[in-house]
Amino acid sequence: MTIELDAGLVDRVATGKAVLFLGAGASIGAKRTDGSGIPDAGELGRRIATKFLGPGYDNADFKTICDFAASARSGREVQEFIHDQLEKFAPAPFHLLIPKFAWSGLATTNYDLVLEDAYEAAANRIQELIPNCKDGDGAPERLGSKGVLYVKLHGCITHYQEVHPPMIASTEQIIHHREGRAGQFAQFLEWARTRTIIFAGYGLGDFNLRVLIDEMRKDGDGHPWHYIVRPNIKEVESDYWRQRRARTISATFEDLLISLDAQVKSTGRQLALHPVTFAGTSFTRFISKAGASESSMLLRYLASECEHVSKHSEGALATPAKFYRGFDLGWYPITNDLDVQRRATQILMDERIVANQGIVKPQFVILKGHAGSGKSVTLRRLAWDAAVKGDCLVFRLESPAGLSKDAFDEIFQLTKQTVFLVVDNVT
Structure with missing residues (x-):
């Protein structure tokens, strides 16, 4: 479904001044060859609890489940299980629209490879995706003239055997400990100061989203307006986020991408790279x-x-x-x-x-x-x-x-x- 988007948002995307920040809901629609869909954070938490903890943890939050599971067995085993649950999911057709735009950057709290596979599959991609899974992995040095940095704040299933730094379960852990991810978080905050960030795939009560917004607010409100995309947003929720310099778009992530594809002129998308390149x-x-x-x-x-x-x-x-x-x-x-x-x-x-x-x-x-x-x-x-x-x-x-x-x-x-x-x- 196509929706009419804020002219300011369309302009920021058209000129390459937007950062796409993806939560677990943004991966929904990706499927395996057997037709099974990728689990969201709640479902992944329940699977971890069933595997490592047994009954009684259905209502626990994702971080608590991961902490208890790692204590009951080991962090490496939990990470291997997450890897097995999230590998081999092909992106949905709407995910293939993401590489058709020039982004200032991309970021996520997801572990999966849906975006990597979308860029690999998109023959008409404008940029080359450079995943940054931890500090010191050399990703910024590999950008080149058409690279776009993809900051994976919580880690990635490609590094499931590594525990230094580990895959983490909440953004709060980065803020308090920063082990191996301080530079990634600093990059996000720099984007927040100078670019428009589009948060997609987060529930309005999502703890990671709230932590990210709270950290951004510490720098004051001199930054550009940011956007939060999710279906069925109520007026009181819009008012809440507006006070935090974030506008809301009541739509699915798929609707957002289809609408951007319709409203951002395709002939000018390559030009969004020119201010940097030339x-x-x-x-x-x-x-x-x-x-x-x-x-x-x-x-x-x-x-x-x-x-x-x-x-x-x-x-x-x-x-x-x-x-x-x-x-x-x-x-x-x-x-x-x-x-x-x-x-x-x-x-x-x-x-x-x-x-x-x-x-x-x-x-x-x-x-x-x-x-x-x-x-x-x-x-x-x-x-x-x-x-x-x-x-x-x-x-x-x-x-x-x-x-x-x-x-x-x-x-x-x-x-x-x-x-x-x-x-x-x-x-």
């Missing part, structure tokens, strides 16, 4: 190698993973009151001089940035402080002053997980300037 960047003017320019890999990296700091760095639409209440508003407080001058900033500028002529090998400086002491704001101020006032070549990463050796090797080859890298969230 445009220069604010880094271009620093290139000193004759006749050289950024590779498609580097353009992609600077557009999605790493920020070149310049006077063009964007600040969120916000107010001073939000900043002083503790919201992380990106460059807004820096460009509007709302931060407090700190002695550490001036010392680092004088000793490490202005006086850089004698630097002949990499140097590292760690800024320490208790939670809430202003480390992130100080680092942003330092990066801004160095780039804008000092005209230095400065890059900023949300976390060390976003560092790409290949990208910085290319940067070093293209410029003769000293490169300053500011990294937040170092633990």
